[in-house]
Amino acid sequence: MTLERTTPTHALHGGPDGAGAARHDFSTNGNAAGPCPAVLAALRAADAAHYPDPAYTSLRRALAAFHDVAVERVVIAGSASEFIHRITAAWAQGGGREACLPMHSYGDYERAASAWGLQTLRTADPRGRPALRWCCEPSSPQGQADLVPHTDASGVCVLDMAYEPLRLEGRPSFDAAQRNRVWQLWTPNKAMGLTGIRAAYAIAPQNDMAAALSQRIEQLSPSWPIGAHGVAMLETWAGDEAQAWLAQSLNTLRAWKAQQRALCESLRWECLPSDTNFFCARTDVPYPKLAAELRTEGIKLRDCASFGLPGHVRLGVLPPQSQQALKEAWTRAAKATEH
Numbered sequence: 001m002t003l004e005r006t007t008p009t010h011a012l013h014g015g016p017d018g019a020g021a022a023r024h025d026f027s028t029n030g031n032a033a034g035p036c037p038a039v040l041a042a043l044r045a046a047d048a049a050h051y052p053d054p055a056y057t058s059l060r061r062a063l064a065a066f067h068d069v070a071v072e073r074v075v076i077a078g079s080a081s082e083f084i085h086r087i088t089a090a091w092a093q094g095g096g097r098e099a100c101l102p103m104h105s106y107g108d109y110e111r112a113a114s115a116w117g118l119q120t121l122r123t124a125d126p127r128g129r130p131a132l133r134w135c136c137e138p139s140s141p142q143g144q145a146d147l148v149p150h151t152d153a154s155g156v157c158v159l160d161m162a163y164e165p166l167r168l169e170g171r172p173s174f175d176a177a178q179r180n181r182v183w184q185l186w187t188p189n190k191a192m193g194l195t196g197i198r199a200a201y202a203i204a205p206q207n208d209m210a211a212a213l214s215q216r217i218e219q220l221s222p223s224w225p226i227g228a229h230g231v232a233m234l235e236t237w238a239g240d241e242a243q244a245w246l247a248q249s250l251n252t253l254r255a256w257k258a259q260q261r262a263l264c265e266s267l268r269w270e271c272l273p274s275d276t277n278f279f280c281a282r283t284d285v286p287y288p289k290l291a292a293e294l295r296t297e298g299i300k301l302r303d304c305a306s307f308g309l310p311g312h313v314r315l316g317v318l319p320p321q322s323q324q325a326l327k328e329a330w331t332r333a334a335k336a337t338e339h
Helices: 037-045 057-067 080-093 107-115 208-219 228-237 240-266 287-296 320-337
Strands: 074-077 098-100 119-121 132-136 156-160 183-186 200-203 278-282 312-316
Touching: 037 228, 037 240, 057 074, 057 228, 074 080, 074 208, 080 107, 080 132, 080 156, 080 183, 080 200, 080 208, 098 107, 107 119, 228 240, 240 278, 240 320, 287 320
Parallel strands: 098 119, 098 132, 132 156, 156 183
Antiparallel strands: 074 200, 183 200, 278 312
16 A cells, blocks of 8 residues: 655745745744854754753753753754644643644644644634633734733643744733743744754643653653754754843844835735734735746745735845845746636
8 A cells, every 4th residue: 555645735935845945935933044154053063973962951940941841841852843733742641632723823732632633723712611722822824923821720721932032012911920821832942043954842831730741751762862963953043142142133133023024015916014024914915926937036925814814925034135035036027827
């Protein structure tokens, strides 16, 4: 029997495809001002000849100090997606039956819930029943708050912090005390401009229920969930040099974003508000009609239909030369559809 392997629809963005890497990849949300030089230096110096410490002792200490939390609250993960699937498995194995998702959200929340037979609810209130609740601020695809209420005594709330380091405006809705009552999921590879390095971590909340769930999550972990290069990225991310570079890169991204929004509006696109280095826009011509032709010119956008926003694209902010390439390629492709 031959099994046909297909590419999941959520993977059709943010990286190479059958034609290689796009020269102007607007489909990724990584920091286009990167990669971070300090992280690159750490990657070159990483000891890939040996396994990392299986307990990640030094890494956990560095991350705990960076967030000013106890070391035992830090959970190392292979990636954000890996942690999403692992905490969902732990919740289901503990008797959980439902997952609450934002109206528009990252697809792995729902995929993980489906894999474990959880009922998914697109609501902020699971009708008083315990649920695994997902929230993301700033959210993908819209780059704004997309929150659910804090967890009750029998539920679990995860705050996905993937894009908080890439916030260009606005303020977080949760203060430090509120964050301490939920799970925090951090994915620094986007902020460091190195999405090809797969490594993430979570911070468990300060409550009695978290200890039991943390134990199940650790039991579900593979040996060495991240390798030497993931360790190098996370350790460097928590240091002063990388954080100073990140702060400076945000100034660059703010300027590029203003230019990119103006360019999109010149194409008669309706740009939605966003606090991050990406935003959604309703295009004057449906993106799927032009996607193949744009790809031949090195342009990739993120179709938002899978997010529940048909007719929209999500665009990561790229440098001005990429923006100009988008304008020229879109104009040519749109004119071709008129004939």
